[in-house]
Amino acid sequence: MELVRFSLGARLLRAVGVALMLAFAVLPLLWVISIALRPGSQAIYPISILPTSLTLDNVWGVLFGPTGIGLGPYRNAAFYGLSSAVITAVASTLGGYALARYNMRAGEGILVVILALSFLPSASRIVPLFILFSASGLYGTSQGVILAYAGRHRSASG
Amino acid sequence: MKKRLMALMTIVVIAGSACSNTAAPASSGAAASQPAASQPAAASAATATKLVVWARNYTVEAGKAQPWAPDPKAKLEAAHPGLTVELSGATSGDQFNRIELSQAGAVADKPDIFQLDNIWLGQFVDEGITANLDSYYANWADKSDIVPAYAESTKVKGSQQAVWFYSDIRMMIWSKDVFKRAGLDPEKGPATWDELMADAKAIKDKVPGVNPVEFPASSEESTVDRFYSYLYMTGSNILNADNTKAAFNDAGGQKALQLYVDLVKQGYAPKAVLSETADDIYPHVFSGKTGIMLATVGDGLGSLPDGFDVSKFQSTIGAALPPLCSGCQPATTAGGWMLAINSASQNKDVAWEYISAVTNGANMVPFEVERTRIPVRTTGLAQADAFKADPYFAQEAEAAKVAHFPPFIAKYTSMIEILWTGMQKAINGDLPVKDALDQAAADVDTLLAP
Amino acid sequence: MAHRALSRATPWLLLILPLLLLFLFLLLPYLLTFYYSTTGATIGRLLNVQQVGLKNFQAVLSSHAPSFLSVVGITAVFTTGTLVGSMALGTGLALALHTVSAGLRSALLAVFLIPWVIAAVIIGYTWRLIYDPAIGLANSALEPFGVAPVAWLTEQASAIAALVIANVWAGYGIVLLVVSGALANVPPNIILAGQVDGASYRRIVRRVILPAIRPTFLLAGLVALVSGLNTFDLIYAMTRGGPLYQTETVALEMYRLTAQKGNVGQGAAVTVILFTVSLALAVAYVIIWRREARKWN
Numbered sequence: 001m002e003l004v005r006f007s008l009g010a011r012l013l014r015a016v017g018v019a020l021m022l023a024f025a026v027l028p029l030l031w032v033i034s035i036a037l038r039p040g041s042q043a044i045y046p047i048s049i050l051p052t053s054l055t056l057d058n059v060w061g062v063l064f065g066p067t068g069i070g071l072g073p074y075r076n077a078a079f080y081g082l083s084s085a086v087i088t089a090v091a092s093t094l095g096g097y098a099l100a101r102y103n104m105r106a107g108e109g110i111l112v113v114i115l116a117l118s119f120l121p122s123a124s125r126i127v128p129l130f131i132l133f134s135a136s137g138l139y140g141t142s143q144g145v146i147l148a149y150a151g152r153h154r155s156a157s158g
Numbered sequence: 159m160k161k162r163l164m165a166l167m168t169i170v171v172i173a174g175s176a177c178s179n180t181a182a183p184a185s186s187g188a189a190a191s192q193p194a195a196s197q198p199a200a201a202s203a204a205t206a207t208k209l210v211v212w213a214r215n216y217t218v219e220a221g222k223a224q225p226w227a228p229d230p231k232a233k234l235e236a237a238h239p240g241l242t243v244e245l246s247g248a249t250s251g252d253q254f255n256r257i258e259l260s261q262a263g264a265v266a267d268k269p270d271i272f273q274l275d276n277i278w279l280g281q282f283v284d285e286g287i288t289a290n291l292d293s294y295y296a297n298w299a300d301k302s303d304i305v306p307a308y309a310e311s312t313k314v315k316g317s318q319q320a321v322w323f324y325s326d327i328r329m330m331i332w333s334k335d336v337f338k339r340a341g342l343d344p345e346k347g348p349a350t351w352d353e354l355m356a357d358a359k360a361i362k363d364k365v366p367g368v369n370p371v372e373f374p375a376s377s378e379e380s381t382v383d384r385f386y387s388y389l390y391m392t393g394s395n396i397l398n399a400d401n402t403k404a405a406f407n408d409a410g411g412q413k414a415l416q417l418y419v420d421l422v423k424q425g426y427a428p429k430a431v432l433s434e435t436a437d438d439i440y441p442h443v444f445s446g447k448t449g450i451m452l453a454t455v456g457d458g459l460g461s462l463p464d465g466f467d468v469s470k471f472q473s474t475i476g477a478a479l480p481p482l483c484s485g486c487q488p489a490t491t492a493g494g495w496m497l498a499i500n501s502a503s504q505n506k507d508v509a510w511e512y513i514s515a516v517t518n519g520a521n522m523v524p525f526e527v528e529r530t531r532i533p534v535r536t537t538g539l540a541q542a543d544a545f546k547a548d549p550y551f552a553q554e555a556e557a558a559k560v561a562h563f564p565p566f567i568a569k570y571t572s573m574i575e576i577l578w579t580g581m582q583k584a585i586n587g588d589l590p591v592k593d594a595l596d597q598a599a600a601d602v603d604t605l606l607a608p
Numbered sequence: 609m610a611h612r613a614l615s616r617a618t619p620w621l622l623l624i625l626p627l628l629l630l631f632l633f634l635l636l637p638y639l640l641t642f643y644y645s646t647t648g649a650t651i652g653r654l655l656n657v658q659q660v661g662l663k664n665f666q667a668v669l670s671s672h673a674p675s676f677l678s679v680v681g682i683t684a685v686f687t688t689g690t691l692v693g694s695m696a697l698g699t700g701l702a703l704a705l706h707t708v709s710a711g712l713r714s715a716l717l718a719v720f721l722i723p724w725v726i727a728a729v730i731i732g733y734t735w736r737l738i739y740d741p742a743i744g745l746a747n748s749a750l751e752p753f754g755v756a757p758v759a760w761l762t763e764q765a766s767a768i769a770a771l772v773i774a775n776v777w778a779g780y781g782i783v784l785l786v787v788s789g790a791l792a793n794v795p796p797n798i799i800l801a802g803q804v805d806g807a808s809y810r811r812i813v814r815r816v817i818l819p820a821i822r823p824t825f826l827l828a829g830l831v832a833l834v835s836g837l838n839t840f841d842l843i844y845a846m847t848r849g850g851p852l853y854q855t856e857t858v859a860l861e862m863y864r865l866t867a868q869k870g871n872v873g874q875g876a877a878v879t880v881i882l883f884t885v886s887l888a889l890a891v892a893y894v895i896i897w898r899r900e901a902r903k904w905n
Contacts, residue, residue: 151633
């Protein structure tokens, strides 16, 4: 943005700040990735961010090895994530449109309560959802999982 | 306005049909083994046509040694024409859930045989899920083949409720590299508590930057599980004989916990153990940052990383029975899996026949070798040659003979939380050992009171 | 005639799907939970439960290991730390990136958002490994500076600090995203006006930019606050609430009572207590939002 002219000092400060933040954001991930790409004999220690030899054996073993997980979990995650995202998006759009376009007094109270409920940790829904799902036969099905997530609306903490 | 409405309705319909999309990718466990549509009518009349077996996933893995098949399955089906054995595998968590849910009626199919973790036995018996097996045990030829410690432990409230399948035991392991650097014999681990202290001192003095000893002490199950061996060897026990009161605060229990506290006080074990689980500590030993791990499941061979063959493993890790205190008896803790018959099963006789064939000592060996599990039959333990791929099998066979089991009670998870909290208080220095254990024992007594 | 009835019914028709979803999977479970808080329900006995009135609340509030007061205190410290940390980092970064060219900004934003999209459990176990006293990255990084290995997750102060760092790492991304978006919408005229008046960039930020994005700033603050209050997976993976309940937050206490002790009634009581706090926050949020919306209209 050219509106404000920065001195060299200020620009340097900004660059250092951003670089530090970048390191903070990225280092943990790089470290884990480098552990994954290391041959097993180098186990965990000594740590060096740059491993001396790289191998894809671990990744391959986890995915396709004898006790591998295969690609199933990724398919599931994509399916659950996308489905609940679609449902949430549609529901939110419809709801938002209705509440915004039409003057609904009831909307206020509902909004506050729903907002308050969505603030609670999702772990607190486990038991009642289990009861509801077992009673309706949704237990162990993907529809159940998707709807449980969609009802949550958003999950910043997973 | 109408056009907008139409568009919105279309979206709703699409979203709705996405909801009812049953083309879910198959995943292991309960979701896959339950058809979403109607069930075939239960065809169990006087002659059984289907024997439903719920097992752990790795026991039914294609291309690997299975205890269930091919021989036992084929023989059973030949002996009972028209019968098919239906095997399905699940992960540990899923297995527990589907057994409980089938009992609660939330799942349509019920198993005839199910595999259970030994720590679930108490709860399942309490809930009436297991069938009483006394009549079958009475006339069983193989009964004498079961290692006595194991045979006793499947008895709950005086009657047999399960059959041991395979086991794992707790051993002490050490890093041979750290021993070498400390001037200790890498092939010989400490055999007594005094030797343990001496070895720890040697490591502390001669190898800087390495923890001499570690044991899990975090707020989690492995803390108590790895402690039990040291408790049992002093002659103490977790609960009294009828599982109504705590017994771990007696002199033996105090002695065992005092070992932990002393190790930390002398600086041989870091206080950081309070936040470490067994899974955290194992890699420390492996990478030479810790000398000795007081107890781990098996000898660690089951967690072999890629790139390690058995000889490389053996040159890195040493394993032996947990060291003994003076005047104490050798002991270790055992865990593992059992088989039980569903109390609601219509095919108990056939189920027993199958269990008997599957758990036969000779039949189990190929599976146990491949999965590095411990046999619970003396015929299996005697086949040291078959198990030669496990460098410490001889030690494990010895250990199996002195195996103890945690109490199989329904409130086990609540009880161990009280125990590990008490242990933490002592290790952290908040309370002396006696007070910490007495407090925990009082809480456990309250918990177990009817 | 029918057309008028239809147009009056339209808002409700549109709301059917969202309302149904919310009712079945948000409201109903919590109504059940609130009901359970007055019963003696346990994991093994969820139907045909008997009423115990307020006994569960009594038990929860007077529990001695851990004491409810310490749980609340730990939650407050953790949540405040997360809030301050994510807001400071997120806003500071947004302001810094705001002055950078658009292409570079998008690239950097994408990288900075990566932690936010990772599942909390994975973040928990990753940071647990980082804080490992023997083989973790944290102590290895401090070693060349002569710092003795720190037992991060063992002492209460360092454990809570460690958790806050990990949670800020996980959560600053959303603050960054929201504030960045708001900054992009700040009309350049008012910044130019500030510049013309000879103000330094710092002054412009404090007096012009921040007030201009106040509603979004508050929204981001609320998201960060709620995410801190809500955090369960991360703490459970890293410390399980221990050792000795020194990192036990209200969310973990709820889980411990429900799943570990099997006492559904008491777990539900904790949820009800937490709900009263959430309700207060939600009301505060709506009031602030409406006040800001009115100001800028």
